[in-house]
Amino acid sequence: MCDPAAGNGAVYVRERGHLRRANGIVLAEAKSVSSCRRTHPFVLKKEHFMFTYNAEGSLRYSAKSLFDVTLLFIADNIQHVDSLIDFPEQIGDKLFAAAEEKQVFSNQDVAPKALKLFNDAYGDTVLGSLCLRNRCPLLNERMEEIKTFHSLKSLDLFGCRLGDDHDIFQHLTSSSLASNLIRLFIGGNRLSDAGVQRLTAPIRMMRKGLDCLQLLDVSYNPISERAIRYLACLPKLEKLDVSGTRLMPGVTLKTTVWNLLGLTHSEKPLDDFDLSKCKTEGWAEQVISQWEASSAQTQHKQKKIEESRTSALRFFGRQKFVRDVLNATPLVLETEEEAATGRLHFYKPAANTPKPDFETPTIPTANQTSKVFQVNSMKRPRQSDSCDGLDRNPPPKRVLTIEDFDLLNSY
Numbered sequence: 001m002c003d004p005a006a007g008n009g010a011v012y013v014r015e016r017g018h019l020r021r022a023n024g025i026v027l028a029e030a031k032s033v034s035s036c037r038r039t040h041p042f043v044l045k046k047e048h049f050m051f052t053y054n055a056e057g058s059l060r061y062s063a064k065s066l067f068d069v070t071l072l073f074i075a076d077n078i079q080h081v082d083s084l085i086d087f088p089e090q091i092g093d094k095l096f097a098a099a100e101e102k103q104v105f106s107n108q109d110v111a112p113k114a115l116k117l118f119n120d121a122y123g124d125t126v127l128g129s130l131c132l133r134n135r136c137p138l139l140n141e142r143m144e145e146i147k148t149f150h151s152l153k154s155l156d157l158f159g160c161r162l163g164d165d166h167d168i169f170q171h172l173t174s175s176s177l178a179s180n181l182i183r184l185f186i187g188g189n190r191l192s193d194a195g196v197q198r199l200t201a202p203i204r205m206m207r208k209g210l211d212c213l214q215l216l217d218v219s220y221n222p223i224s225e226r227a228i229r230y231l232a233c234l235p236k237l238e239k240l241d242v243s244g245t246r247l248m249p250g251v252t253l254k255t256t257v258w259n260l261l262g263l264t265h266s267e268k269p270l271d272d273f274d275l276s277k278c279k280t281e282g283w284a285e286q287v288i289s290q291w292e293a294s295s296a297q298t299q300h301k302q303k304k305i306e307e308s309r310t311s312a313l314r315f316f317g318r319q320k321f322v323r324d325v326l327n328a329t330p331l332v333l334e335t336e337e338e339a340a341t342g343r344l345h346f347y348k349p350a351a352n353t354p355k356p357d358f359e360t361p362t363i364p365t366a367n368q369t370s371k372v373f374q375v376n377s378m379k380r381p382r383q384s385d386s387c388d389g390l391d392r393n394p395p396p397k398r399v400l401t402i403e404d405f406d407l408l409n410s411y
Helices: 066-076 089-101 111-125 136-141 168-172 193-206 225-233 251-261 285-315 319-327 336-341 402-410
Strands: 012-015 018-021 049-053 059-063 129-131 154-156 183-185 215-217 239-241 345-347
Touching: 066 089, 089 111, 136 285, 168 193, 193 225, 225 251
Parallel strands: 129 154, 154 183, 183 215, 215 239
Antiparallel strands: 012 018, 049 059, 239 345
16 A cells, blocks of 8 residues: 555555564655546546557557566666566566666665666676777766676777776676686777786785686876786786887897787788777666766766856966876877877787797897896796686795785775
């Protein structure tokens, strides 16, 4: 039984002749009726009817099925649902569509719990691939919602200005996501060697996190050979993009990557790193589009505010400050032809492929000494290809630095 006078739609249950309120749960707010006489008879329950036109052009309506009405009711109160595990996927798909129609996922108070509810039950069917390329504001605004997608197989964060200490790193190395993530694009994020060290700290010191990663893009980041050594702990890594970094192409780099990662240089750009491969796939594809549209409106408002502030600063004579602000543009890549010629892609050859015969590197000149990194004579044994680590050789003993212990404590 429902109390029609209560604006919050409280639910009462009669048990053994006694009337009580059911667990204090407050359902979605319903529209109140001022009187029994309705001026517009279909306003209150408009969503329960379907309106069509017949051949003569007259308006016709028919009542929705009880199943559809129930779906809308549950979508309105999705925050009170405990679990959807073991519910058929067909039911989950329709319920997700109903919640999307109700714009439940646009509400930042309800969206994280609702998305986690669907992700726990249906995994990568909700979202298996997420592309946030050059969408830094969207990533920061919807961080809590994005963390609920723990079944992603592909994640593109290219050009999101992550830096070395972004909060998304803890999600990338979490046990829930790392066991599914296969493709990761983190190029163009001002990521240094310290950022790569932080990203690989869990698997280097605790043997967990990114242990199933097969493809990694760290291009257009200021990284050096030190970062390549940190990547040697990824046992399943098969393809790597280090274009536009501080690594100088040549025999020295090819030898280093082969000795540390077991990857050989590709003469042609690999299709896996093509921009057209960036896609968002799953039930939540339209949800991401809604978030992006909402973020674009917010950016448009902020842009107007910044333009007014810029005009005010220019009026008061602070042109140098204004010029610095206007020149602080995000990372811009080269043209397609220039980018294609400077690509540094590495891949894992087949098992029966013989070891590549590298030419003896020439002695660098005085001008090249500051740019070329010498290969360390001590070689680290390559990790096994097993993801679970059952047949992996025991890791060599090494001394952890204070910096490594600080990273370990942060996780």
